[in-house]
Amino acid sequence: MKQIYFTLFLSFLTTFLFAQNQKLNNLLNTNYNARELPPELTDYNKIGGGIIQKDYGIHQFRKENIQLLLLEQITNDGQNNITNYILDYLEIEMNNSDDYIAYQLCRYEGWTNDLIVAKVMREDKEYFNTVFQAWQINMKTLKFEKIEVDKIDCMNEGWGI
Incomplete structure (x- = not known):
């Protein structure tokens, strides 16, 4: 049953x-x-x-x-x-109140990449470095493509305010 x-x-x-x-x-x-x-x-x-x-x-x-x-x-x-x-x-x-979607402000290996979108944990620091998922926009195919999260961080635009 x-x-x-x-x-x-x-x-x-x-x-x-x-x-x-x-x-x-x-x-x-x-x-x-x-x-x-x-x-x-x-x-x-x-x-x-x-x-x-x-x-x-x-x-x-x-x-x-x-x-x-x-x-x-x-x-x-x-x-x-x-x-x-x-x-x-x-x-x-x-899933969590600290989850946050960051785009336009993410970096890969310290280099800004405005094509990265990341689901991060909101933290009280200059850069969010707990990244759960990430995608990069492929400008040739015009699609979101899933990418590895290591070496990605995203600026906390509200930090220090």
């Missing part, structure tokens, strides 16, 4: 996760205006974002304990009509 319940639970969980991923996969290769988010993002709160290289940026969203990062190509028609084209996304589970 336990085996039947377990099998049903796994089936439900797989279906639920597939539906969630499919919903986010629908975002890929779509355009949106930052003032009008796509329907797939209505359950999320916008946290922020930034430009990582000319015409490319990251938007960061949160829903419960999940952070969603969108890699986007940004275009401006010259009349301040900005369009975001979604290239890739990362879903990152935030």
